[in-house]
Amino acid sequence: MAANPIYLGVIGVGGVGTAFLSQLARLPNAPKLILLARSSQTLLAPTPAYSAIPAADWATASAAPSLTKAGALPADEIATYLAGAPGRAILVDNTSDINLARQYPTFLKKGISVVTPNKKGFSDDISLWKDIFSSAAQGKALVYHESTVGAGLPVLSTLKDLVATGDEVTRIEGVFSGTLSFLFNTFAPASGSSNAQWSAVVAQAKELGYTEPDPRDDLNGMDVARKLTILARLAGLEVTSPDSFPIESLIPTELASLPSSADGISQFMTRLPEFDSQMSNIKDTAEKQGKVVRYVGSIDVGAKNVTVGLQYFDKDSAIAGLKGSDNIISFYTKRYGANPLIVQGAGAGGDVTAMGVSADLLKVVERLQ
Amino acid sequence: MAANPIYLGVIGVGGVGTAFLSQLARLPNAPKLILLARSSQTLLAPTPAYSAIPAADWATASAAPSLTKAGALPADEIATYLAGAPGRAILVDNTSDINLARQYPTFLKKGISVVTPNKKGFSDDISLWKDIFSSAAQGKALVYHESTVGAGLPVLSTLKDLVATGDEVTRIEGVFSGTLSFLFNTFAPASGSSNAQWSAVVAQAKELGYTEPDPRDDLNGMDVARKLTILARLAGLEVTSPDSFPIESLIPTELASLPSSADGISQFMTRLPEFDSQMSNIKDTAEKQGKVVRYVGSIDVGAKNVTVGLQYFDKDSAIAGLKGSDNIISFYTKRYGANPLIVQGAGAGGDVTAMGVSADLLKVVERLQ
Numbered sequence: 001m002a003a004n005p006i007y008l009g010v011i012g013v014g015g016v017g018t019a020f021l022s023q024l025a026r027l028p029n030a031p032k033l034i035l036l037a038r039s040s041q042t043l044l045a046p047t048p049a050y051s052a053i054p055a056a057d058w059a060t061a062s063a064a065p066s067l068t069k070a071g072a073l074p075a076d077e078i079a080t081y082l083a084g085a086p087g088r089a090i091l092v093d094n095t096s097d098i099n100l101a102r103q104y105p106t107f108l109k110k111g112i113s114v115v116t117p118n119k120k121g122f123s124d125d126i127s128l129w130k131d132i133f134s135s136a137a138q139g140k141a142l143v144y145h146e147s148t149v150g151a152g153l154p155v156l157s158t159l160k161d162l163v164a165t166g167d168e169v170t171r172i173e174g175v176f177s178g179t180l181s182f183l184f185n186t187f188a189p190a191s192g193s194s195n196a197q198w199s200a201v202v203a204q205a206k207e208l209g210y211t212e213p214d215p216r217d218d219l220n221g222m223d224v225a226r227k228l229t230i231l232a233r234l235a236g237l238e239v240t241s242p243d244s245f246p247i248e249s250l251i252p253t254e255l256a257s258l259p260s261s262a263d264g265i266s267q268f269m270t271r272l273p274e275f276d277s278q279m280s281n282i283k284d285t286a287e288k289q290g291k292v293v294r295y296v297g298s299i300d301v302g303a304k305n306v307t308v309g310l311q312y313f314d315k316d317s318a319i320a321g322l323k324g325s326d327n328i329i330s331f332y333t334k335r336y337g338a339n340p341l342i343v344q345g346a347g348a349g350g351d352v353t354a355m356g357v358s359a360d361l362l363k364v365v366e367r368l369q
Numbered sequence: 370m371a372a373n374p375i376y377l378g379v380i381g382v383g384g385v386g387t388a389f390l391s392q393l394a395r396l397p398n399a400p401k402l403i404l405l406a407r408s409s410q411t412l413l414a415p416t417p418a419y420s421a422i423p424a425a426d427w428a429t430a431s432a433a434p435s436l437t438k439a440g441a442l443p444a445d446e447i448a449t450y451l452a453g454a455p456g457r458a459i460l461v462d463n464t465s466d467i468n469l470a471r472q473y474p475t476f477l478k479k480g481i482s483v484v485t486p487n488k489k490g491f492s493d494d495i496s497l498w499k500d501i502f503s504s505a506a507q508g509k510a511l512v513y514h515e516s517t518v519g520a521g522l523p524v525l526s527t528l529k530d531l532v533a534t535g536d537e538v539t540r541i542e543g544v545f546s547g548t549l550s551f552l553f554n555t556f557a558p559a560s561g562s563s564n565a566q567w568s569a570v571v572a573q574a575k576e577l578g579y580t581e582p583d584p585r586d587d588l589n590g591m592d593v594a595r596k597l598t599i600l601a602r603l604a605g606l607e608v609t610s611p612d613s614f615p616i617e618s619l620i621p622t623e624l625a626s627l628p629s630s631a632d633g634i635s636q637f638m639t640r641l642p643e644f645d646s647q648m649s650n651i652k653d654t655a656e657k658q659g660k661v662v663r664y665v666g667s668i669d670v671g672a673k674n675v676t677v678g679l680q681y682f683d684k685d686s687a688i689a690g691l692k693g694s695d696n697i698i699s700f701y702t703k704r705y706g707a708n709p710l711i712v713q714g715a716g717a718g719g720d721v722t723a724m725g726v727s728a729d730l731l732k733v734v735e736r737l738q
Contacts, residue, residue, distance in 0.1 A: 026535045153710065154523040154530070161523070161728035166395045191685055316560055316690060323708050335720045339692050341522065345700075345710035352704050359530035367735055 006368055007050065007085035008361075009035035009078060009112075012094030013058070016117055016147075019354035020094055025056035027358060031090055031365055035081060036062075042069045042078075050085055075103035083110040088368045092357060093118050102128060105135035108143065113368065115360045117147030117353050122233075123226035126240045129233060142364050147356030149176065149227045150327050150347045158343060159234050159331065168334035169235050173298040176227045178325035178348030179211050179218040180250075180295040188283045188292045190320040198279035199272040206269070210325060214265050219250040221295075224308045228297040235301050248309025250295070252278070286312045292320045318342060375734055376419065376454035378404035378447060378481075381463030382427070385486055385516075388723035389463055394425035396727060400459060400734055404450060405431075411438045411447075419454055444472035452479040457737045461726060462487050471497060474504035477512065482737065484729045486516030486722050491602075492595035495609045498602060511733050516725030518545065518596045519696050519716045527712060528603050528700065537703035538604050542667040545596045547694035547717030548580050548587040549619075549664040557652045557661045559689040567648035568641040575638070579694060583634050588619040590664075593677045597666040604670050617678025619664070621647070655681045661689045687711060 008031040010021065017038075024030055032052045034045035043053050043062055053061050061067055073081075082089040091107050093100055093116035101121025104114050114136075121128055122145055136143045149155045162169055175181045187194060187201045196204075202219075205211050211218050225242040232239045239245070249256070252275040258264040286293045291312040296319065299306050313320040322328055327347025330340035346352050377400040379390065386407075393399055401421045403414035412422050412431055422430050430436055442450075451458040460476050462469055462485035470490025473483050483505075490497055491514055505512050518524045531538055544550045556563060556570045565573075571588075574580050580587050594611040601608045608614070618625070621644040627633040655662045660681040665688065668675050682689045691697055696716025699709035715721050 023534050028533065152530075152704075154527050154712070157526070158523050161521075161724070161731075164397065164731055165392050165724045165727040167724060316685070318687070318690070318713075321685060321687070321690070326708050335521075335718075335724060336715050339695050339714060341712075341714035343523070343710075343712055344687075345708060346705050349704075355530070355534045355536060355704060358534040362530075362533055 004369055005087045006031035006365055007082065007087055007089040008033045008092065009082045009089065010092045010094065011037045011100065013038045015350035016353045017094035019350040020357050021055045021058055023354055023358040029365060034085060035078060037073060037078065039072050042073045043067045044069060044081065075100055076106055079107045079110050079112060082112050090115060090361065090364055092116065092361060096120060098124065105131045108132065108135035108141045109139045111139040111141050113142040113364050115144045115357060115364055117357050119148035119226050119230060122148055123229040123242050126238060142367060144360035144364055146360050147353045149230055150329060151349065152352040152356035153327060153343050153345050153347060155329050155343055156234060159231060162331060162333055163235065169301055169331060170334065171298065171300055171332040172231055172235065173296060174329035175294060175319060175322060175327055176224045176297050177218060178327060179205060181322055181327060182210050182325040184294050185322055185324065190292050190315045197273065197276040199276050202272060203269060214260050216251050216268060221247040221249055221308050224297045228299060228306050228308060232299045232306050235299060237301065237304055239306060245306040282310065290315060294319055373738055374456045375400035375737055376451065376456055376458040377402045377461065378451045378458065379461045379463065380406045380469065382407045384719035385722045386463035388719035389726050390424045390427055392723055392727040398734060403454060404447060406441060406447065408441050411442045412436045413438060413450065444469055445475055448476045448479050448481060451481050459484060459730065459733055461485065461730060465489060467493065474500045477501065477504035477510045478508045480508040480510050482511040482733050484513045484726060484733055486726050488517035488595050488599060491517055492598040492611050495607060511736060513729035513733055515729050516722045518599055519698060520718065521721040521725035522696060522712050522714050522716060524698050524712055525603060528600060531700060531702055532604065538670055538700060539703065540667065540669055540701040541600055541604065542665060543698035544663060544688060544691060544696055545593045545666050546587060547696060548574060550691055550696060551579050551694040553663050554691055554693065559661050559684045566642065566645040568645050571641060572638060583629050585620050585637060590616040590618055590677050593666045597668060597675050597677060601668045601675050604668060606670065606673055608675060614675040651679065659684060663688055
């Protein structure tokens with residue numbers, strides 16, 4: 001635990017990236033920020049001094065000609081630069097870019113550890129998953145990606161601990177999308193009642209900024225499917241890809257082929273009310289059984305079965321009682337018995353996602369020192 | 370991350386100790402068990418070979434005269450033995466012995482890391498807390514004690530991550546005793562109803578082995594107070610000792626002075642029904658407000674206020690809906706906003722407590738390698 005200096009490269013300054021940089025600036029024991037890249041510009045600490053870029057004040061620093069390069073640097077050049085630092089290096093990827101994720105093996109083989117909330121790489125084809133972890137072993141580098149599921153909630157770390165200590169995880173179930181959580185908690189609350197139509201709730205969520213610019217990117221279930229893919233793999237299932245199991249889409253078939261242009265999105269929102277009766281019927285059917293409908297993901301580890309879609313839940317269940325846009329994840333295991341280990345709370349948002357990244361970064365630093 | 374051999378000493382073979390040794394035997398990357406101590410006997414791997422004691426088969430090994438010493442070794446001799454191993458060493462303390470906990474600084478100063486579910490040391494006088502962590506810094510050793518609160522649930526790790534990444538924890542609240550959880554979930558269930566008298570529920574829990582041999586050791590609230598002391602200290606409050614804040618005892622004053630002998634316990638159980646009307650009144654008062662009563666601990670970080678005792682909760686709240694002997698811990702923070710980060714599940718039992726110890730051990734091994 002000697003304090004060997006550790007060097008840090010960060011890619012992405014969007015919502016999560018900005019929140020992360022603000023946390024990094026106040027982190028105890030923070031590694032030295034020597035590269036900060038976004039699509040329009042790359043900041044590099046000049047060699048051989050590698051003086052740190054001020055994380056709190058990166059926007060000002062980006063105006064200093066001595067530090068900056070126009071445009072994005074290719075990933076392999078970033079890897080070469082970081083590998084050249086006089087100590088262990090870490091890459092934090094705060095993008096949601098699958099192409100960057102495909103380059104993780106390049107970084108890892110060079111001994112550069114990877115910390116990221118980018119779920120794309122870990123939920124892509126199983127061959128990339130295997131390449132990432134074998135490259136990490138080869139380069140003696142670390143990979144931490146807590147925020148790929150449930151943002152800063154302790155989901156992956158808990159699952160890894162259960163598996164590593166020999167517990168038998170039998171089932172994982174939960175609400176994994178903040179957006180879909182909000183939609184169903186509002187449309188079909190467990191206590192009280194709501195007369196709002198489904199399309200009106202979707203429109204409200206869109207206005208509040210809770211959905212992707214195209215709400216179909218939430219309603220198609222792919223985000224949940226990607227998270228389930230990651231959890232299932234950590235639980236020991238070899239899920240070949242996130243479309244290798246059934247995903248129930250909430251996009252009416254008739255509206256699926258509308259273009260993803262602004263005009264297409266607008267048409268989608270205009271026509272969505274035509275399909276409100278479908279969702280109302282589902283809600284009423286649940287109601288008649290004393291239940292509520294929720295959009296959940298579940299993994300039956302023994303049966304090697306992954307599903308994503310609508311299910312009914314008792315009104316007094318933890319899933320039914322969820323508030324706002326919270327996530328809930330239940331781990332059923334041999335040791336925990338009939339009552340699962342449950343983690344619950346905000347599963348989206350810049351600050352809490354960045355918190356998962358920062359906490360991972362601290363753990364990687366502790367292990368590299 | 371070269372695989373430097375790491376050496377392990379374990380003290381205690383009770384419920385948690387036995388479960389831990391069975392997990393250790395199947396742990397990937399397990400350190401080498403070279404000392405196993407209990408009150409009657411100490412097993413030592415003979416120097417200089419330090420061949421490992423088989424964790425799965427320690428009972429058989431304890432019959433081998435070459436390995437064993439009669440009686441317990443004093444803590445300072447154990448520390449000297451472990452410090453003499455040709456690599457980093459870890460002590461796992463699976464006892465609940467305050468005297469052993471008072472020796473942690475001796476181990477830590479010699480560079481021996483400590484992993485333990487023993488809450489006594491961390492909830493004792495603040496001077497021992499400070500001594501433990503300054504000794505760890507001095508010896509460049511690590512201290513992990515996840516299972517001191519909520520057994521294997523990710524409680525302390527979550528709180529540490531929140532604090533380390535700069536979140537502002539405003540309030541921590543929850544049910545921290547499996548025994549008291551069972552008593553109140555049975556006595557005053559949130560759904561359905563129960564006519565059972567309080568004394569009958571206590572007697573049932575005692576028969577099921579859910580209470581300490583003397584149920585007053587649960588009912589006095591000290592176990593909860595010790596856990597709150599640890600959480601409050603990690604949240605930044607300088608709690609001088611676990612009796613420096615109000616603790617509501619559920620032991621009727623008239624029965625508090627009965628001796629802790631078998632006869633005293635028997636008298637306590639016989640006379641407890643005399644006080645059933647007190648608990649029934651509390652239950653009825655809650656009921657009239659549409660609420661249920663629960664025994665909770667809470668920490669108001671801003672007001673520097675720690676309390677342990679009975680509170681009323683809405684029937685649809687997460688605390689009211691708890692099942693069996695589960696724990697629930699809610700973290701209210703600036704980043705998480707109105708809805709807390711919640712961790713819930715079994716907070717007692719040999720297997721899940723040992724799981725927290727095993728997971729901590731793996732993390733310490735990862736950092737020492």
